[in-house]
Amino acid sequence: MTDLSTDDIALAGEYALGTLDHATRGTVAARIRRDAVFAAEVALWEARLDPLNDALAPVAPPAALWRGLEGRLFAESPRPSPWRWIAAAGALSTAMLAAVLWFGAPLATGPGPMWVSDMVSEDGSVRLAALYDEDRGEMRVSVGGEAAPEGRDFELWLIAGEAAPISLGVMPEAGQAAMPIPEDLRPLMLNATLAITDEPAGGAPGGIATGPVVALAALRRI
C-alpha cells in the first residue's frame, strides 16, 4: 500500500504518461531519485501503461545506427567479452598450482579434494588466488597486487554455466581471508569459474555485477 496522496499518484502517472513540460519533468525526476515511495508509484505507472506500446509496429533502424553505436562504445579498447574469457579459461590445461607459489604465504591445503583458481588482471596489477576445500566447504583467498581504486571494492563472483554470476563477497584489500561457502553453493563450486569485478564500495548494489571484469579464472582440481 502507498501513503501517497491522490495528487501525487496523478503526478506520477503524468510523468509516465509523458505530458509534463520540461521543467516539471526535471522536478519530478529529482523527486524520483530521493523519494522511494514516489519512485515505486512511477514504476507502477510505467508498468500499467506499458501495454499501450502494443499499438506500435516495430520499425527496423538503419544498419548504420548499430555501426555508429559500436564505434562509439567499443572503438578504443577491443576486449573480448568475459564469456569468451570463460571459454578460454576452460580450455586451459596447465596446472594452476603455480598460483599458490606467487604469494609469500602459501595457502594451506587440506587432506580432501582441493580446487584452485588464480586470477590475474590483464596488466598483472591485480592478483587473487583462491583455494577451495571441497570437504570443508571453505575457500581461502590470498590477495596480492594493487588494491581497488579509492571508493571502489573488488568483488568475487561465482560463475557456473550460463547462469547469472553469484556474489561471493567483497575482497579484503590485502592478505588472506577464509570464506565459508554456503551449502547450496557448494555443488556449483566444482568446475566453476571465479571472477573479480570492480564495484562501488561495499559491493555491487542488488547483487548484480556492474563493473568491468578485472580478472577471472576457472577453478581447477589439484
Next chain:
Amino acid sequence: MSTQAADLADLLTRVALRDRSAFKALYEAASPKLFAICLSLLKDRREAEDALQEVFVKIWHGADRFAPDLASPAAWLNTVTRNHAIDRLRALRSGSYTLDAAEQIADPGPDPEATAITSSEGRRIEGCMEGLMPERAEAVRLAYVEGESYLELSERYSVPLNTMRSWLRRSLIQLRNCLSP
C-alpha cells in the same frame, strides 16, 4: 515469464557483465520496437535515430538497473526509451509553458464515468480504457503513444490547458482504480 521475456532478461544480465555479443543480440531483438517508440514520440527520423543510439548507450551502461521483480524486461526497455525520447521532446520545446507540480485535482469525487470502471473486470489497461469516455481515452493514447503535450492536447480539444490537465489527471486516477484491486 515467457520464453522471450526470459531471453531478454538473460541478455540484460549478460550486458550488465559487459558481454558485447549479448549486447548485439539485445540490440537485434529490441531495437525495432524501441525505434518505433522513438519515431512515434519524436516524429523526426533523425531525432529518433539519435535518441535510439543514446538509449542503447544508456542500456549498455545501465543494464544492471534492470530489476526483474519490478518490470518485465521489455517494459523496462520501453520505459528507458520513452523517458529519454520524452525528455528530448520536451527539451526541444522547453520554456513554452510550465505546469505546477503541486497541481491539485479540484474535486477527486466520482465523475459520471467513474461508476463504469470501478468494477473489478478488466485488470488490463485496454479493458480499463474502454471505461473512460471515448474522448478521454483518446487523449490518454495521444499523450502516451504520440507524445502530445498538454498544450497540444488543449489545442486539439479546444479547451484551456488547465482543463485538459484536469481531464487527464482524473482519467489517470480512474484508470488506476480500475487496474488496482
